[in-house]
Amino acid sequence: MTGFIELDGVEKVFEVRRRTGLLRRERRQVRAVDSLTFRVARGEMVGYIGPNGAGKSTTVKMLTGILTPSGGRLRVAGIDPSRERTRLAHRMGVVFGQRTTLWWDLPLIDSYRLVHRMYRIPEARYRANLERCVELLELADLLDVPVRQLSLGQRMRGDIAAALLHDPEVLYLDEPTIGLDVVSKARVREFLRDLNAERGTTVLLTTHDLQDIEQLCSRVMVIDHGRLMYDGPLAGLHEVGESERTLVVDLERELPPVAVPAPARVVRVEGPRQWLAFPAAQSAAPLVARIAAEYPLADLSVREPDIEAVIARMLHSLRDTPEPPAERASA
Ligand SMILES: Nc1ncnc2c1ncn2[C@@H]1O[C@H](COP(=O)(O)OP(=O)(O)OP(=O)(O)O)[C@@H](O)[C@H]1O
Missing domain, CATH: 3.40.50.300 (P-loop containing nucleotide triphosphate hydrolases)
Known part of the structure; x- marks a missing residue:
């Protein structure tokens, strides 16, 4: 391909x-x-x-x-x-989360003007792209603020806009x-x-x-x-790493561990709150539907596994398997 x-x-x-x-x-x-x-x-x-x-x-x-x-x-x-x-x-455009490509002491808009000149972006295109980024990234109130005064999230949005002005x-x-x-x-x-x-x-x-x-x-x-x-x-x-997600369930009162079909299982109970582990590759919907139908449910949330843990488990399982690593069929 x-x-x-x-x-x-x-x-x-x-x-x-x-x-x-x-x-x-x-x-x-x-x-x-x-x-x-x-x-x-x-x-x-x-x-x-x-x-x-x-x-x-x-x-x-x-x-x-x-x-x-x-x-x-x-x-x-x-x-x-x-x-x-x-x-x-x-x-191409590049955004580094930990570093900024914006000019630290200048108001945000001045960085965009410099990008405009550096890339020789045609005026109409620059205006249209700037307008779009300002609207969608909610930058209107920040354009006159020096970059060093922006919060991390504001600066990141500012950086993304700077990387996209030249399309x-x-x-x-x-x-x-x-x-x-x-x-x-x-x-x-x-x-x-x-x-x-x-x-x-x-x-x-x-x-x-x-x-x-x-x-x-x-x-x-x-x-x-x-x-x-x-x-x-x-x-x-x-699937390769057999990683799990966690469903955190708040019941209306303290109850014994809820009954759910394997491989899902209750891993912790604290008062009315219960933690259930289930395969990360599966949807939480059937599990949620079942608990909601059979128990007095007050609230729930799903917690994702940590990316480092997923990678570590996957690499571990690949090292233990003699077959070649999973390849993308349609790549
Ligand atoms: N300029 C360099 N001179 C010598 N070694 C380097 C240089 N740049 C990277 N390395 C080494 O190459 C390897 C890969 O580094 P790289 O920065 O690409 O990893 P990374 O996946 O981006 O890591 P991180 O998630 O920590 O940013 C590391 O062992 C690093 O020490």
Whole structure:
């Protein structure tokens, strides 16, 4: 399959020098990305996850042309990013959750004016994109505020707008919801969903928040030690790792553990509150319906497993299985 993003056997090896004595230095090689092969079609929204040091940032840096691969072939929109970085820059946007691309001391609007000039965005297009971002990301009251005075959530929305003013075809998002409150997270996710649906923007999303993936991506890739370990739907990732979600049930009064069909089970009871574990790949709806029909239910909520735990379980189960890692059939 040809893809908008294409990687064939991509590698990145870093030479690291370490001081081992007064005059002695040791040279070591770090293989950050190893034989990485995948395709992302135009308009896809893909989660790119893995443990710390797995090689995610290195991949994104190669996709944006900041780093040159040590081996293999990499193309974005048919362009080799490290050779034609400037040409590609006009077609891509990047948002780093932990760093800002905005000018710290300037009001937000001044950063947008600078982006306008830097990318030579035609006036009408700039105006239309700015208007749309300001409306959907609720930035109207923030435009005259210096960036350093913005809250994390406000700054993140400001950064996303800055990355989209030139209408990029592909957006790389690194932890776009990190540190945001529930309301800001929901707003950012809704905006990204609409952007993808309306404009067909291709999105590669790196995150430690499983709900980002669940709500935005139909496909997730897991990388570990620079290698692709899983490529498929999130439900499949849960299945491989046999991960579980938790249904927290508040009954109207204290009762013995509720009776539910296996594999769901009550794992904790505290007064009228009960915690039930059930397979993360399954819907909570039948379980909720059954409890609501048979018990005096006051309230309930579903808790997602931690993304690190899901990845750890999946990698553990793959290491114990002789078969190759799950591949995406239609990739
Ligand atoms: N410039 C560099 N020089 C030497 N080693 C590097 C360099 N950049 C990354 N590495 C190493 O390459 C490996 C992959 O790092 P990378 O930052 O891509 O991981 P990551 O998946 O993004 O991790 P995190 O989730 O912690 O951000 C790590 O072992 C890291 O120490």
